[in-house]
Amino acid sequence: MTLKTLIVDDEALARSRLRTLLGDCRSPAADVAGEAAHAAQAGQQLAATAFDLVLLDIHMPGMDGIEFARSLQGRADTPAIVFVTAHPAHAVTAFELDAVDYLTKPVRADRLQQALQKAERHLKERRAVQTDVPGPNVPQEMLLIQERGRAERVPLAEVLYLKSEYKYLTVRTRTRSHILDGSLNEFEERYPKQFVRVHRNALVARAAIRALEKYDDGEDAEGWALRLDGIDEPLVVSRRQLAAVREALREAS
Numbered sequence: 568m569t570l571k572t573l574i575v576d577d578e579a580l581a582r583s584r585l586r587t588l589l590g591d592c593r594s595p596a597a598d599v600a601g602e603a604a605h606a607a608q609a610g611q612q613l614a615a616t617a618f619d620l621v622l623l624d625i626h627m628p629g630m631d632g633i634e635f636a637r638s639l640q641g642r643a644d645t646p647a648i649v650f651v652t653a654h655p656a657h658a659v660t661a662f663e664l665d666a667v668d669y670l671t672k673p674v675r676a677d678r679l680q681q682a683l684q685k686a687e688r689h690l691k692e693r694r695a696v697q698t699d700v701p702g703p704n705v706p707q708e709m710l711l712i713q714e715r716g717r718a719e720r721v722p723l724a725e726v727l728y729l730k731s732e733y734k735y736l737t738v739r740t741r742t743r744s745h746i747l748d749g750s751l752n753e754f755e756e757r758y759p760k761q762f763v764r765v766h767r768n769a770l771v772a773r774a775a776i777r778a779l780e781k782y783d784d785g786e787d788a789e790g791w792a793l794r795l796d797g798i799d800e801p802l803v804v805s806r807r808q809l810a811a812v813r814e815a816l817r818e819a820s
Contacts, residue, residue: 570686570690572621573599574622575602575609575621575623575624577604577626584674585599586599592676592680595683600618604627609623610635617644621647623649623651625652626652626654636661640665649667649669655669662719667685667720668685708723710722724774727772729770731769736748741797741798751768766802767807771812772795775797776812777796778793779793791803791804
């Protein structure tokens with residue numbers, strides 16, 4: 568996939584640097600099909616051309632990047648948005664506006680490549696929903712996770728399990744573990760169709776369950792554990808939750 572890209576920044580030097588960095592990006596690559604120095608110019612280009620991605624500055628003359636992104640919400644053809652700014656303070660607001668990433672200047676080539684990969688996934692998921700689901704599209708639910716001074720949106724559908732550890736939750740996907748401030752009870756009550764409790768300290772995504780098997784940890788030869796799609800480590804099932812897990816397996820079969 569090559570992402571048709573619009574660069575929006577009031578500084579010509581910043582636009583030039585992004586264009587150069589994008590020229591070195593692969594998998595996916597980016598085709599810079601337009602540049603704009605402010606929101607009005609960007610709006611004109613978006614009205615005339617279908618873009619996959621907008622790299623958007625925040626502090627610009629006239630309408631700023633946050634307000635411009637807000638003006639694009641709800642459009643069926645809205646491109647993926649990646650904010651590129653010298654100001655990290657707007658990260659949470661940016662993700663609330665459905666931005667796929669938030670880069671701070673000076674932009675590193677590896678972070679820009681990661682942002683392109685996120686944009687590609689976002690567009691593929693959205694297009695799959697538009698293809699498979701008739702009628703109005705339901706936006707994919709996201710978890711907003713803040714770690715080490717940055718915020719990241721993680722699709723709820725990618726979560727394999729949530730585990731309570733100390734005062735935080737470990738959120739596990741196929742590729743990473745995240746830390747989230749929240750409670751298992753809240754997730755269990757809010758998403759009963761997506762998750763099943765397997766232990767007093769763990770919820771598992773029903774769709775991720777592959778097998779229930781005997782598990783010997785050296786202390787309890789009669790223990791049970793779940794094998795999940797996408798990760799190697801087993802997840803222990805408590806005796807109290809065994810019946811609910813077996814029911815979840817029957818419903819999935």
